Amino acid sequence: MEPDINEPPRERTALDKLLKDIALGSRQAFEKLYRDSSPQLFAICLRIVSQRAEAEDVLQEVFATVWRKAAQYDVERAGAMSWLAMIARNKAIDRIRSQPQARKSEPLDMAEDIADPSASPQLDAQASAERQRLEECLKRLDTRRRSLIRAAFFDGSTYEELAARIGSPLGTVKSWIRRGLMQLRECLEQ
Secondary structure, eight states, X not given: OOOOTTSOOHHHHXXXXXXXXXXXXXXXXXXXXXXXXXHHHHHXXXXXXXXXXXXXXXXXXXXXXXXXXXXXXXXXXXXXHHHHHHXXXXXXXXXXXXSOOGGGGSOGGGGGGSOOOSOOHHHHHHHXXXXXXXXXXXXXXXXXXXXXXXXXXXXXXXXHHHHHHHTOOHHHHHHHHHHHHHHHHHHHHX
16 A cells, blocks of 8 residues: 555654644643754754854754744644744744844955855855755655655654654664665765
C-alpha cells in the first residue's frame, strides 16, 4: 500500500495543533512549542546575528511574536516549522538592520582594508558545485537513511527525536545514520 502523500507527517500535525491551541490562549501549548522548536529557531537566529546574547534576545522576540500572531498561521500556506523559521529569520534580520554598524563610519581611505563579505564568483560556483554533488550523493542513499540524515543535520533534529518520530530504537537510528554518512563520504570522495 502506498503512503498517502497528502497526509501530513506526525511532527507537522503536532506543531500545527500547538499553534492552534496557542491562538486560543493555551500557555501549556506555548511552553511545549518552545521546548520542541527553540533549538532549531535559536540556531537560525545565531547563524544570522552571530552573537549569542543577541540571538537569545531575538529568540525571545520570535516567541513573543508567535504568542501574538499564532491565529494568523495558515496550515495551507506553510508548514508550522517553516512559518516559525520565517519569523526567526525576519526578526534576526530586523535586529541586524536596527543596529548601527561601525563600518559605515570608517573613513573612505580605509575602504580597501575592509573585507568584502560576499563571496567571489569563483567561490560561489565552487559552493554551488559542491551542493549539487552533495545532493547527487544524498539521492543515492536509501530513502530512510536520506531522510534521517536530512532531519538530523539540516533540520537540527536529535537522534532521540528521530527515534521517537519513526518508532525505532535509538541505537538502530544511530546505526542507520552512521552507515548513511559512511556511504555519503564514500560517494563524495569518488
